[in-house]
Amino acid sequence: MRRVETPALAKAHTLARRLWLASSPRHEGQLHLAVDGPGETGMTTVLRQIGRIFEGIVRDQLPRDPTRVPVIHVNAPLAPGGKLDMSIPFADFLGFKHTKDPTSGSRSTDMTGPICHVMKTRGTRLVLIDGIDRLDNSELGTAFAYFDYLAAECDVCFVYCGTGAREMVNDARTGKRTAPPDTRSGSGGIPTLPVLPIPYSPDDHDLFHMVIKSFDEDLRLHQHAGGDLLALAEHLHRRTGGYMKPLAQLICHSAQEAIETGVEAITAELLDSQLVGVFDDDPLWPAA
Template sequence: MDFVHRKLEPPDLQDCAPQGTKVTDTDPRMIYHGEMIPVGTPDVAQGLKDARRALRTNRFRPTGRRKSMIIDGCAGKTTLLLQIGRAYQGLLETERRPDSEWTPVVYINVPPRRESNLDWSLPFADFFGMDHTINIDKRTYRSTDMTEPVAHAMRESRTSLILIDGIDRIHDSELTTAFDYFDCLQDRLRVSVIYCGRGAIDIVNEGLHNRRRSDRPGASEQFRSSLPVMWIRPIPFQKGQEEGWRTVLQSYDDNLRLYNHQPGALLELDEELHERTRGYMDTLDQLICQTAQQAIEDETEAITKEALDDMRVGRNEPDDDWA
């Protein structure tokens, strides 16, 4: 995972184009404010803590299948999934020097075709950069089942954690095949698996029990998960629960690199920002990033209520009727 070693550093204003200088979209500050440094939330912090505890126990179990985990909830699930992978590999790297053969964490997205072991083996093969096509008469190509090469690669590279994103793309008819495949990998390789996606708690539990979602009565809250679940939820902002939201805004506030930004300015807009985003981190991130880039372009170099109102990012727009 190249993501593990990627570091996003905020630019120093002293090294940037002087205030008032017209810049292009490829200016370092424009690029930085298009992504900014990831901001932790209470749910992400708790998820990282829960994952670390479970993975630590899994590492030292000599026998038996390692406990899997689930990430469910709203937007932000993939952020937690990748942060867990990054933290886990970072921890292992304190114990041994990384090399080209060592791949402790594997990350895949659920592929578009998933009807057999062949289909499930391909995203793992792609992760390892394996060629999985056969040339037929030098005109057409087809893929071949890569399960054995993948299992060998993971065993040789001492893979101990598999991250599966987009689990919600598995259809009911595919549940048995998918989880038979995941079970096979776990039994052969002794790896931990984290499943991530909207409604993942239902999908994973029904997959593990060979049941179709359409056959299960009742809401997900009525079906207890046999695996630990890490939830990503909108951040509340109401009396007695202001701290989490304001802590998030403080992190964004500290990370801004605008010439006219006054420390604490985002905290003064806490109600406005929550009304616009309803506490969803993906919307908040888009709103702040877009507004910061616009502030650089129009040379105001600050985030204001007027600037926020001019942005369109979804959830609740300025003209929405809250009644």
């Protein structure tokens, strides 16, 4: 099934264009963003959409160059033993082989020089950092010092994604700041795209109905009539809380079972038989 457009995904189109327009050399420094919200809301989908749209703009606006690397997408790494090296995910994305010290056998992880060389010579304009919430508090200073260095050295924009990303970025930078914050930019915080659960109530259901209608129109089950899924909107919200990841899984898993069993339609009973999209207040979830 196709990706369903949510408010955050719609906003990603605008933000990607803003990042493109702001990614040329600027005296005041590059624009950076955060994508923030609770888990399971589809933040990574939004982050990747920003990257895809940005890369599409580059492809449309600049002469064709098969060696260009306009966007880098990395996951914040875990740091076993407290040894965080942010150059490794960048090196992995770019396909660099990590060398080993012939004496100790340990990996030589300082890949910053080659990374900067590629970013400067291959036209990198945007870096996506996913899973920023995996960083331990003790690692924030090291990680953001590295990000800030790459941003300044290679003149690129960064988008940070993860639960609490906005607070983490602001805290990391505030902790290093020795001068008073710049009051001309309001709170001085990083611009943030919130990715939130979609609400549903008798007085606030239009947005959730729009999302369910998109799923409904994509279903190709033989016994499915247009609007059947919309009639289950309240049930779907009760099962998923309006979180996009479990909502998409619940509908897709149900559709798969409908095909496998020959029912060829999604019903409330079929939804209830799935093991995804269950919340603590759901009567299907036994009390502890």
